[in-house]
Amino acid sequence: MTPVVATPSPSRQRRRILQATIIVLVVLLGNLPYVGSWASDQYDQWQSHKPDYMRANGRWDIVADSGSRSIHAAMLRTGKVLLMAGSGNDKKNFDAKRFETVLWDPVANTFQKIYTPWDVFCAGHAFLPNGELLIAGGTKAYEVLAQDSPDGKKKEYKGLKDAYLFDPILERFVRTGFLQHARWYPTLVTLANGAVVAVSGLNENGDIDPGNTESYSAASASWIEHPDLRKEFPTYPSLLLAADGRLFFSGANAGYGPASLAARQSGLWNLTNNNFQTVPGLPLPEVNETAGTVMLAPAQDQKVMFIGGGGVGDTQVATDRTAIVDLSRPAPAWVRGPDLSSPKRYPGAVVLPDDTVLVSGGSRRYRAKDTLTAEIYNPVTNTFRQVADPHVGRDYHSEYLLLPDGRVAVFGSNPLSDDNTFDTRVEVYSPPYLYAGTRPVVQGAPTAVTRGTTISFRTSQQVGKVRLIRPGAYTHVTDTEQRSVALPITAQSNGTVTVSVPANPNVLPGDWYMLFVDNGANVPSVATWVQVAQ
Structure with missing residues (x-):
């Protein structure tokens, strides 16, 4: 014999939906600060990756x-x-x-x-x-x-x-x-x-x-x-x-x-x-x-x-x-x-x-x-x-x-x-x-340079500026090492760039530096390590 299944009345269905809705709302309202924070974090994460x-x-x-x-x-x-x-x-x-x-x-x-x-x-x-x-x-x-x-x-x-x-x-x-x-x-x-x-x-x-x-x-x-x-x-x-x-x-x-x-x-x-x-x-x-x-x-x-x-x-x-x-x-x-x-x-x-x-x-x-x-x-x-x-x-x-x-x-x-x-x-x-775009690539840079001379290297793009940046050594809001020294461009042709190395050792103390070039639109290369001879 086939069992008979009782079908809830429409009014009972509406009451159950209403009760469930109220329970969900109570839970949400009780946790509103956390829900809001979660939603805000999710939005910030989405926005920051655009x-x-x-x-x-x-x-x-x-x-x-x-x-x-x-x-x-x-x-x-x-x-x-x-x-x-x-x-x-x-x-x-x-x-x-x-x-x-x-x-x-x-x-x-x-x-x-x-x-x-x-x-x-x-x-x-x-x-x-x-x-x-x-x-x-x-x-x-x-x-x-x-x-x-x-x-x-x-x-x-x-x-x-x-x-x-x-x-x-x-x-x-x-x-x-x-x-x-x-x-x-x-x-x-x-x-x-x-x-x-x-x-x-x-x-x-x-x-x-x-x-x-x-x-x-x-x-x-x-x-x-x-x-x-x-x-x-x-x-x-x-x-x-x-x-x-x-x-x-x-x-x-x-x-x-x-x-x-x-x-x-x-x-x-x-x-x-x-x-x-x-x-x-x-x-x-x-x-x-x-x-x-x-x-x-x-x-x-x-x-x-x-x-x-x-x-x-x-x-x-x-x-x-x-x-x-x-x-x-x-x-x-x-x-x-x-x-x-x-x-x-x-x-x-x-x-x-x-x-x-x-x-x-x-x-x-x-x-x-x-x-x-x-x-x-x-x-x-x-x-x-x-x-x-x-x-x-x-x-x-x-x-x-x-x-x-x-x-x-x-x-x-x-x-x-x-x-x-x-x-x-x-x-x-x-x-x-x-x-901001494709980064320039530096090739053939010397690993050691002497102050008061010129050096040449090859790049994949036209170069806007060249910098030697001394690596930092940081503690307690203090870093006596950090400085960025300009290497003026003296010639640039067919992917070869020639720059002059400053002569003043007080501006460019002896050390290993990170050599960065940019493409004229402030997009820098990955650095090449260069030692400034003492």
Whole structure:
């Protein structure tokens, strides 16, 4: 016998549909913030991958997780990136003597652990002319807060005298001569003669260095004291080698130091007679801590930009101001530049092959992870324009490097939080020029060049400009290496380009550089590595 199936009445069907609809609406309304956020994220993802959007704004991609609390990052001549953490701002690692360094290969997107024999955390570094990275100082002891100290007094971090070279070919650290003065939070900067000057930092007792100056000699693998050169700086002072051989202190710094304006005064320091020529006019000089400094391209123009910054110490003050100074003038002075899109401490700044500057990351407050913005500065128009927003906020202990393929890699971030959060994701920005057409190809470029000569190479397209960009070595908003040097075109015919190499070693210090050419429409080649002979 065939069973009889009861058919619901139309009114009962309507009630069931209504009940189901109400349940769905209740669930949606209860989760509306999450649904809205998900939908917004999906739209942003779709929008950011549209070709027209990328041509105008570029694109950010999280490409890896290094697993390392990187404090320092350096672009090596092998195309790999050295990420140094040491104890990584983690006292448990320090007490256990767990010191870490990893080597990232951006092409293979792989990470290799490097044996690290000392706590490189908060050291200083600079490249030698042969491409080795000199690292000096580090952490002898962590700070102890007053409430944790037996005598009720705060103990500061203490510095080390250790110094090492990182060999990019052997991919290992090699011990070299000890510093004359222990340093934690120092700045190292390479001079035209290949010597490396070290200044500032906290010593082995946790006191700010009173102005001791020393330099590293690669020939003797030793540090030489200069008692006639005494200059007090705050820690991690931003120093750049100027065209006349003096060191320019922008006034930007990170961390510790004398509160006096005299020690924080911007100026040009003469290393032959210890004279310090002040550079006046910096707007809001009381908020120059955790600011960025970058030499604009080309380096021959000797223009330096000061970016953002905040109040001394852990104050919550931040500023959106920028300022620009022309060091080629007899009496240089700062003039206010265009404002950033928002106030920023710890801004990352990278000179790009098209002479623009990417400014990204940063924090509106002291070690607060709250700024997801990026903008590009155009030195020709003296304007900023906002571009694609990064996915990861970056503040204290973050690093920014130009890669040989024209992208920018960003690492680290250590905002203040109860669990001492440290972001270990690697994010890469692809600028708009990577979506603007076929890139030129360079062939036959020499691997070594001599200043004051000409060189020739072949290209697949007509060339608009040629740049030698020094690889960065970044930590604590400080990068003394970064500079883009113009190679003027003297001849161009049938795919062969001849350029002149600047003669001034203060403009073009000895080192390995990334050679970029563009096609006249600001589309750059992939870089070719070239060594400028010492």
